[in-house]
Amino acid sequence: MRFTKKKEKQPAGDAPAELAVTNEESDDAAEVPDPVQVGWPSSDPIVVGEPTAAFEPNAVGEEYRRTPYRPDTLIDGWSRGSFTIRAASARGHLHRYNGAPRQDDFAVALPNDHDRLIVSVADGVSAALQSHIGSTTAVRYSAQWLEETSPDDIAGIDWHSLFQNTAWKLTELAASVLSLPEASAEQAEQALATTLTCVVCEPHPEAGLSAYVAGVGDSGAWILSDGHFTQVLGGKQPAESGLSSSAVSGLPRVPPEIEVVNVLIEPDEVLLVGTDGFGDPLGGGDGAVGSLFKSLLHGRVPTLIEFAHTLDFSRETFDDDRTLVAVWPTKHIGIH
Numbered sequence: 001m002r003f004t005k006k007k008e009k010q011p012a013g014d015a016p017a018e019l020a021v022t023n024e025e026s027d028d029a030a031e032v033p034d035p036v037q038v039g040w041p042s043s044d045p046i047v048v049g050e051p052t053a054a055f056e057p058n059a060v061g062e063e064y065r066r067t068p069y070r071p072d073t074l075i076d077g078w079s080r081g082s083f084t085i086r087a088a089s090a091r092g093h094l095h096r097y098n099g100a101p102r103q104d105d106f107a108v109a110l111p112n113d114h115d116r117l118i119v120s121v122a123d124g125v126s127a128a129l130q131s132h133i134g135s136t137t138a139v140r141y142s143a144q145w146l147e148e149t150s151p152d153d154i155a156g157i158d159w160h161s162l163f164q165n166t167a168w169k170l171t172e173l174a175a176s177v178l179s180l181p182e183a184s185a186e187q188a189e190q191a192l193a194t195t196l197t198c199v200v201c202e203p204h205p206e207a208g209l210s211a212y213v214a215g216v217g218d219s220g221a222w223i224l225s226d227g228h229f230t231q232v233l234g235g236k237q238p239a240e241s242g243l244s245s246s247a248v249s250g251l252p253r254v255p256p257e258i259e260v261v262n263v264l265i266e267p268d269e270v271l272l273v274g275t276d277g278f279g280d281p282l283g284g285g286d287g288a289v290g291s292l293f294k295s296l297l298h299g300r301v302p303t304l305i306e307f308a309h310t311l312d313f314s315r316e317t318f319d320d321d322r323t324l325v326a327v328w329p330t331k332h333i334g335i336h
Contacts, residue, residue, distance in 0.1 A: 001225045003232050003263035008159050008214075009256060046309070048281075048288045050316035052093045061099035063129070070101045070132060073312070077304040080110060082203040083117045084301055084328040088308035092277055093319035101132040103194075104275050104323035107139035109147045116154070116202045118146045119325050123219050123275035125193035125250045130177050134170055134192030138251060141169045142198050154200045159214045159258045166196060167252035188252045195219045195250045197234060199273055201265070201327065208329045209265040213273070214258055217250040219323075220279045223263060224270040227294055229285030233261045235276070270297050270326050277322035281315055289315065297326060 045051070057072060077086040091102040103124030110117060120139035124131025145165060150157050167185070174188035175181065183191075195217025204210040213221045213233045220234030249255065265271045272278075281289045296302055296310045311324050 001223045001230065001264060001266055001269055003223070003261050005259060005261045007257040008260055045312050045314040046292065048292060048313050048315040051314040052316055052319060055097060057091070057096035058099040060101045064099075064101050064132070070136075072096070072102060073308060074102075074105070075304050075308045076106075076108065077307065079330050081115045081117075082209065082330055083110075083201070084330045085117070085119075085325060086302060086304060086307040087323075087325040088304075088311045089323040090308065090312045090321065092321040093314070095321060097319075102321050103132045103135055104277065104321040105132075105135040105139050106273075106323050106325055107143040108325070109143040111147045111150075114152075114202065116150075116200065117327065118143050118150075119199040119201075119273055119327070120146075121197045121219050121273045121275060121323055121325060123195045123217065123250075123277070123321070123323070125195070125217075128189065128191055128193040130191045131194055133173070133177060134194040134251070137170060137173055137192070138166055138194050138196045142166050142196060146198060146200055150200060154202060154210075154212055155262070157200060157212060159198075159260055160254075162198065162214075163196065163216055163251065163254050163258060167254050170194070170252045185252050189250075193250045193252070195275070197221060197273055199271070199327075201271070203329075204264055208267050208269065209271070209327070211263050211265060211271060211327075212260060213263060214260045216253075216255060216258070218279075219273075219275045221261070221263075222272040222274075222279075222282075222285070223265065224272060224294065224297055225266065225268070227298055229272075229282065229290055231279075232263050233259065235279050265327070265329060267329055268299070270328055272297075272324060272326050274324040275320075275322065277318075277320035278311065278324045280320070281318040289313070301328060 072091045074089040089104045107120045120142045122135035122138045124135040170192050171188040174183035174191050197215030197219040199213050201209045201211030221232050223230045
């Protein structure tokens, strides 16, 4: 695993204020379940430590837009070319209880003219009532933009243009959502705000995969290598006061600088891209949740249902929506 970071500055005059986000890592001192030994497949979630209360999920309530249809859980996975992926997005326990829609989403694209993989992951900001629409729009638009405009050398991707254009797309959509002739960026933020993390990866000439990762907001990316998680982008950073905050900056607010990370995924490593519903309980990866996903992912590729079932684990206080996309170099894991 090797990775390098750089900051891409936004052109002068285009930079709204950047908002800081903070949170504390979880305390993962619970007994570690083995996803292969917990009775999967099962309708019961995997329990990590103290579980959340059991209840029947609620349907999406009237205060949210109910069309287009939005399922509780989204699952995908396949192998093609140099890539094998598993992906899932699940409504959290809080939203299942109160009838809110899943505010996370993901999209994946495979350009026909390149052996290349594009992944977009978004987490709608809970304060925005229609953020589930914002997250879906952001992942689909950004994946399409990257597929159509990425140069032959992915090191030359204009990440500022990606996030700026996605922000404009959300602002245009806000007018329709709010039934207005046009909407301001502030109105779009109040209605559709969402984080967005994007990855473009391709085979490395020597081994594994090379990926560029960039994002706005607190969704993150990790490398699972030799039983250890290394966070390469995103996540909540602690404030100077030591206190945590749930405040999140997302599109259509584009920060003055975009952090871009170039990471090499070695043959026996896994690239993970996920929202804070996964990242917060994972913490530094040394506790029970980290051990659960090490058992699931390290040295093996789980089935689609097994992957989604494990992501939907039950642990008290961690009730946010969860989205996770895992990427392996196909030719190094015996899948063709």
